[in-house]
Amino acid sequence: MVMKVEHEIHSRRKGRNMGVGLLLMGLIGIVFGLTVVKVLGLTDIRQLEKFDHVARPQLEPGALEAAEQRAADVADEREAAAAATQEGASE
């Protein structure tokens, strides 16, 4: 049986279909609202990041702090080396 555009079932079930549509829209609104609330409630945006099948060192606990410490150490070493070079040149 071919279903016509203006089939009787459309008018008969109009109320139900409208209700289901409104419920689905409400569900979308709830999921969207919860997402907004949860994201805005994060103290550190990095908490939002999770493993996504790509190795990212920043997701390891303490990895960022360790990397910052290493960068600071390297910078100190370079400064010390530069100072030693300057001292050698002045002598």
Added chain:
Amino acid sequence: MTDATNQPQAQEAQMGDYFALMKPRVMQLVVFTALVGLIVAPVGVNPFVGFVAVLCIAVGAGASGALNMWWDADIDAIMKRTVNRPIPSGAVQPSEALAIGLTLSVFAVVLLFLATNALAAGLLAFTIFFYAVVYSMWLKRSTPQNIVIGGAAGAFPPMIGWAVATGSVSVESVLMFALIFMWTPPHFWALALFVKSDYGDAGVPMLTETHGRTITRKHIIAYCAPLVVVALWLGFTPIGGPFYLVVALTLNIWFLKGCYAIWRRTDADSDADNHAVEKHTFKVSLYYLFGHFGALMVEALLRNFELTSWAGW
């Protein structure tokens, strides 16, 4: 070619029929008590998360109502009070009620878990299980104490609301649970004493029919005594206060007086005045529960506005 889904049914189910499947009157009490449990908790909740949590608790309660109607369709068709429910009236098919009940149960529990915490979701899942399986499938048709133990399902919502906010169970939430749990038997039996029921025809053992009305009167006063203790005890917890205690004291004297009067009466007295005392006490029981939870909410508001210090509380 025949296509059953396209054939007009004698009575096409509308959204209202599916909504009726969820027992909206029961949902009102669930929403109110869950909201109070959420508001009186010492930990604040984001208003949107709180709204979603109460919605999930209401949907969970509605889902268990749908499962109850699916299971009890045979006895609902026998009793006058329930014969117009969506399944016995033919508006909704039993398989639809089962599908709606199961789907909404899973939906409510999962969404509550995602929105709040595992304890709240677990308590909601247990509540649905308790009402649909322990009460509807097991106790309802096997013991006259069915509403006593089954009443626990209706007592969980404030505890879930509390768990949504705090992520824990504490003395306060257990006492809120106990308040509804102890209130259900005298409330229901007061009704059973003046409503002519046909539970007997449906094979459901109710205390008034299995043990008689005199025993039911004794049971009402027996449950009312510990109820008073629980209600007043709640006033001395951190969620209580002077306002709550004044309201609780007034309501408990009023309700206890009614229960005592029911206990002292005979069936002849009751028939003579058309069950006036029983009807009055039933009405008081409605004010009783609303008054206690309303007072708890007022106490929470007073604490928020720091207005409780006037009494040195």
